[in-house]
Every structure is written in C-alpha cells, then in structure tokens.
Amino acid sequence: MAPVSLTEFEPVNIFYGVNGAGKTSVLESIHLLSSARSFRSHKLNPLINNSLEKCVVFGEVFLSGRGYLPVGVERYKATGRSGAIKVAGQPVSSAAVLAENLPVQVISSDTFKLLEGGPVVRRQFIDWGVFHVEQSFHAVWRNVQRGLKQRNSLLRHGRIDQQQLHAWTLELIKYSEQLDALRLHYFQQFLPVFEKLLKRLVDLEDLSVSYFRGWDKTRDIADIFEENLLKEIDKGYTTVGPHRADLRLRYKAMAASEVLSRGQQKLVVCAMRVAQGLLLSTLTGKQCVFLVDDLPSELDSMHRQALCELLEEINCQVFLTCVDWKDVIDYWSSENKVKLFHVEHGKISINDSRIR
Numbered sequence: 500m501a502p503v504s505l506t507e508f509e510p511v512n513i514f515y516g517v518n519g520a521g522k523t524s525v526l527e528s529i530h531l532l533s534s535a536r537s538f539r540s541h542k543l544n545p546l547i548n549n550s551l552e553k554c555v556v557f558g559e560v561f562l563s564g565r566g567y568l569p570v571g572v573e574r575y576k577a578t579g580r581s582g583a584i585k586v587a588g589q590p591v592s593s594a595a596v597l598a599e600n601l602p603v604q605v606i607s608s609d610t611f612k613l614l615e616g617g618p619v620v621r622r623q624f625i626d627w628g629v630f631h632v633e634q635s636f637h638a639v640w641r642n643v644q645r646g647l648k649q650r651n652s653l654l655r656h657g658r659i660d661q662q663q664l665h666a667w668t669l670e671l672i673k674y675s676e677q678l679d680a681l682r683l684h685y686f687q688q689f690l691p692v693f694e695k696l697l698k699r700l701v702d703l704e705d706l707s708v709s710y711f712r713g714w715d716k717t718r719d720i721a722d723i724f725e726e727n728l729l730k731e732i733d734k735g736y737t738t739v740g741p742h743r744a745d746l747r748l749r750y751k752a753m754a755a756s757e758v759l760s761r762g763q764q765k766l767v768v769c770a771m772r773v774a775q776g777l778l779l780s781t782l783t784g785k786q787c788v789f790l791v792d793d794l795p796s797e798l799d800s801m802h803r804q805a806l807c808e809l810l811e812e813i814n815c816q817v818f819l820t821c822v823d824w825k826d827v828i829d830y831w832s833s834e835n836k837v838k839l840f841h842v843e844h845g846k847i848s849i850n851d852s853r854i855r
C-alpha cells in the first residue's frame with residue numbers, strides 16, 4: 500500500500516471498495532499496532548510491500564483518563580532485523596505493551612478456525628482474555644514457558660541430571676497451577692457472558708463449552724509428572740501441562756466443528772469474540788477494537804444484523820470491510836456514529852456524501 504494517513508475514526512468505520520483495493524491491508528495495519536503481527540499469516544513478509552524492505556505503522560490510541568497514547572511499529576522483511584516498537588515515544592521490547600493498550604479482536608472469513616483448528620488457537624483465545632484481566636498472567640505464562648523449555652531440554656539430554664530435573668519440575672508445577680487457576684477463573688466469568696450472547700445470535704441450546712486444563716482435572720500434576728517420568732524421558736518432552744490446555748466445544752456430544760454448519764460455527768466464534776470484548780470492558784473498563792473483515796460472507800443478512808447489533812451494544816470500536824457500503828450501513832442504528840472510507844488502488848478517501 501502507498502503511505503496513507505487517517506485521522507479521526509468513529510465508533511464504526513466502514514472501509515469499502517472492490518476486490519484487491521486494499522481494505523484488509525488497512526485492518527492489518529491496525530492489527531500490527533496491537534500485536535506487531537499479521538492476523539492473516541504467521542509470517543511477516545506478506546504484510547510488507549513486495550518492493551519495500553519494511554513497513555511502518557503509527558497511530559494514537561485514545562485511553563480514557565489518559566488521553567492519546569502514540570504507538571508505532573516498524574517491521575523488516577529481512578530476517579535478523581526485527582524493527583522497533585515504540586509506545587509513548589519510548590522503545591519497548593515486548594509486543595505485550597501494544598496489546599495492553601490496544602486490545603483487538605478479529606472476525607474474518609477464517610473465523611471458524613477457532614473451532615476447527617488445533618488447540619493452540621483456542622489457548623491463544625483464552626489467554627488473550629486472561630492477559631487483559633489478570634495482571635499477573637504475563638509473568639506466570641513466561642515462567643511456564645521457561646520451565647517447560649528447561650525441563651524438556653533436560654528430558655532430551657542423554658544422561659539426566661536428576662537434581663536439576665527435579666528442581667525444574669517443581670518450578671513448572673508451581674507456575675502450571677497458577678496459570679491454570681488464572682485461566683479457570685477467567686473461563687468461569689467468560690462462560691455465562693458467552694452463553695447469553697450466543698442466544699442472541701443463534702439457537703444452539705445443546706452447545707457446550709468446557710475448559711480442559713491440560714491434565715486430568717481429578718489429579719495432581721505433580722503425581723502425573725512422577726508417574727510419567729520414564730515415558731517422558733523416552734519421548735524427550737513434557738506430555739501434560741498447561742501447554743496442552745484447550746477449550747472443548749461440543750454439540751450433542753460431538754465436536755462442534757464436525758456437526759455445526761460453517762455459518763453456525765462462525766456465529767459461535769462471533770459470540771465468543773464479542774463475549775471477550777464485553778468481558779474486557781466490564782472487568783477492566785478498557786474498550787476493545789473489532790476488526791471485521793468482509794463481514795463474514797457465509798452469514799445471512801439476519802445474522803449479520805444481529806452481530807452488528809451486539810457490536811454496537813458492547814460499545815467497542817469497529818473497523819469493518821465490505822465491497823459496497825450500502826450492504827452494511829443499515830445494520831447500524833445510528834448513522835452518525837458511522838464513517839465511510841472508500842478504498843481504491845491502495846488509496847483511501849472519506850465518503851461523507853452518502854445517500855441511503
């Protein structure tokens with residue numbers, strides 16, 4: 500995309516234009532500001548213009564009570580150079596500082612992957628929520644990662660240093676239990692909010708969501724580690740723990756991803772994401788930004804309307820892409836809160852001459 504500058508967004512911002520105009524790229528730039536990553540790919544290269552070496556995004560986030568916070572992200576294509584992240588003019592070493600100030604949820608045509616994909620996406624989902632509401636989460640999570648890394652490296656080692664293995668196992672147990680308690684507490688708050696919102700979107704009474712902590716809920720992780728020791732030495736890694744946690748979605752005793760239609764799966768995921776946005780503002784007072792790419796194409800008009808109503812109700816800020824603004828403008832109750840941006844060949848212009 501050519502360099503663009505956008506100022507003054509509204510609660511609802513609609514980016515419209517033909518295929519390939521650059522609409523999703525606009526959402527990607529906001530996502531980059533919130534996490535230093537792309538939402539479409541785990542690689543950075545596709546995000547950066549083929550003919551350029553790097554991309555830079557700068558923005559200001561309005562934080563109630565604190566005013567405007569400048570944030571900037573620079574990312575390089577070439578490996579070896581990661582680029583800078585700046586918050587309030589100061590370089591920061593972790594993208595977590597971005598996420599803290601700009602919580603973002605994405606709803607896109609890939610949204611159903613939260614159900615269909617592996618546990619890692621659902622762990623990331625729950626951890627997004629825990630990160631924002633539990634201050635201690637980040638430190639605990641890092642300690643679990645460190646404990647796992649050390650323990651796995653010892654397990655892989657030919658001649659095991661029993662003393663060290665014992666010490667790292669104790670460390671891992673301590674932080675695993677803490678992480679599980681944080682996730683469980685968050686999940687217990689999330690579930691009723693999700694169930695209430697889901698009812699507004701779709702009638703799926705037999706859907707159940709449960710949290711799996713990564714090891715048998717009836718047993719102590721310490722006992723399982725002890726019991727599994729020989730097996731884990733043989734395998735060379737830690738087989739149970741919070742790195743195996745998951746959310747299990749079932750519909751009438753079957754995996755939801757196997758029985759629900761694609762549209763129903765998207766609605767379930769929409770309810771999950773909106774629930775997180777709502778919970779975030781209820782528990783922390785922070786406002787969530789929703790990036791809605793190509794207002795999921797497999798949703799019918801009634802369900803799109805229901806989704807937009809929820810987004811409007813929870814008081815978040817929405818950035819939405821579509822081909823024609825006339826297809827989506829009626830979903831919002833107050834036209835005054837909606838701003839239209841026409842995207843054409845990577846250039847963006849404000850459209851304030853709309854006629855219904």
Ligand SMILES: Nc1ncnc2c1ncn2[C@@H]1O[C@H](COP(=O)(O)OP(=O)(O)OP(=O)(O)O)[C@@H](O)[C@H]1O
Pocket residue numbers: 500516517518519520521522523524525544545546547548549550793
């Ligand atoms: N890394 C890149 N370098 C150069 N051009 C790119 C790169 N990635 C994508 N593009 C191009 O940028 C243009 C805009 O892509 P984008 O996905 O933002 O379009 P869009 O408006 O969302 O389209 P659609 O309606 O099809 O979803 C496309 O022509 C795409 O091929």
Ligand SMILES: [Mg+2]
Pocket residue numbers: 522523524792793820
């Ligand atoms: Mg697109």
